[in-house]
Amino acid sequence: MRLRQLADSIAGLSLVLLVATAMAEQNDQLLLAAVTVNHMPQGTVVMLWDGGTEFSVQAADLEKWRVRQPYPEPVWRDGKAYYPLRSFPGVVAAYDAIAVAVDFSIPPQNLEPLFSIMRQDELRAATSDTGIYLDYDWSYTDTAQSTLAGLVAPTVFTNLGSLKSEHIYRGYDSFFNDSGLQEGWIRLTSTFTRDDPARMRSYRVGDITSTPGLWGGGYRLGGVQIATNFSTRPTYITFPIPSL
Numbered sequence: 001m002r003l004r005q006l007a008d009s010i011a012g013l014s015l016v017l018l019v020a021t022a023m024a025e026q027n028d029q030l031l032l033a034a035v036t037v038n039h040m041p042q043g044t045v046v047m048l049w050d051g052g053t054e055f056s057v058q059a060a061d062l063e064k065w066r067v068r069q070p071y072p073e074p075v076w077r078d079g080k081a082y083y084p085l086r087s088f089p090g091v092v093a094a095y096d097a098i099a100v101a102v103d104f105s106i107p108p109q110n111l112e113p114l115f116s117i118m119r120q121d122e123l124r125a126a127t128s129d130t131g132i133y134l135d136y137d138w139s140y141t142d143t144a145q146s147t148l149a150g151l152v153a154p155t156v157f158t159n160l161g162s163l164k165s166e167h168i169y170r171g172y173d174s175f176f177n178d179s180g181l182q183e184g185w186i187r188l189t190s191t192f193t194r195d196d197p198a199r200m201r202s203y204r205v206g207d208i209t210s211t212p213g214l215w216g217g218g219y220r221l222g223g224v225q226i227a228t229n230f231s232t233r234p235t236y237i238t239f240p241i242p243s244l
Helices: 002-027 059-064
Strands: 029-037 040-049 055-057 075-077 080-084 092-096 101-105 131-141 146-158 161-173 184-196 201-209 220-228
Touching: 040 059, 059 080
Parallel strands: 029 101
Antiparallel strands: 029 040, 040 055, 055 080, 075 080, 092 101, 131 146, 146 161, 161 184, 184 201, 201 220
16 A cells, blocks of 8 residues: 555656646747857857746757767757756856847867867878979060060979079170170079978078068079978968957
8 A cells, every 4th residue: 555655656746847847848938049159159049048047059059169069968849959058067148138149158178179270280291293394485576686585494393392493595686786785595593492381491502582671672692591481381370360
């Protein structure tokens, strides 16, 4: 007899708990509000709201906000699962009833980390086959003193670097050359260049053009140059990003 009374009591208590849970779920109302997470706008989100400071959102929104898994037990409404944010430690929600907006403050320990697209350990050494190509530009002027001029710049590239040499040619079809310019072939520069993307440097040997200041002028010199070259890493940002 006592066992039957105990079983009836347990059944009644379970029924009360189920009814209370159902009533609590029904008391939560659907809220469509503009959401910001750590002061970053996230657009309009559909969530469950208990009328106070407890909000529950769907898994797709948690993934978008980079909230770490595992997620707590969900609350079901109309066949959809909503996860209460109060289950994550340190989460604070501020609701603006006039603007219908919610600002969530989620501590970093609850968020997945962010990584740069080009990390140092992801850089791969550039490889190249051996080859050669030729840049050229010729012009011919037919006047009383015909002129043939051109620029020829062959480049040889290997896996170790590239060697480029620039030459110009001037020729005059006339018995008299009153211009005073030198005729024939003239070598301008011959430079061997090796780039190092990991250190963002370029190594040059041969004829080098100096880098002038704002009011200066460049000049050619021979020797060895080791210089920072940000163009070897096009994705590298050389200025402070305006965010924290």
